[in-house]
Amino acid sequence: MSASATVLAYRGEPKDTAEHFHGNHLLYLGWDRHLMFCAPVCVPLPPDTPFSVLTEQVLPAAYAQHPDFARIDWNRVEWLLDGQPFTPDPARTLAEQGIGHKSLLRLRTPGLDGLGGSAS
Template identity: 35%
Template structure:
């Protein structure tokens, strides 16, 4: 339901990109997993390689589910579009920007 303000609401967002310097916020969603019903948000360096991001951020978070198998992770998408070959490419080079949504299945 939309909210109608009784006055002009003109305040800058508290999580806008320029406040994070060399970091950015990235949302990660494990699709189809009832334990993680919504995306989790992580503050990470823009220059972080995708492989390191998966190993150091996604792995520990998803590992809280006892059924998590890192080898079964597939179908990465960023903002709804398939993510191609990643290698050690940085998040920024892959088009993963501030407040982007990464989705995967496992």
């Protein structure tokens, strides 16, 4: 016998569904091989935010302290959305291109390997 029927029938209420965030969705952002930022970050954004706002405002606010940031060639950035290769359209909104609540967007910047090539 495993756990009782009472335990198996238990249902919890998810704490972080989208309706709790005042119209925003949570977006997680990670910059590969730049572990000076100890973890990926979490930002709340309206789902109708154009993608260009990420590259022009959100990412600079998060990462501009890193000396590699100014050297990023945005045409060569490789994006991963929820684990899959992804080509963003800067003019379209996050929601229009499948970036949903609690999606994870990673960027890889070939040739930029962190402080002294240490992935920091």
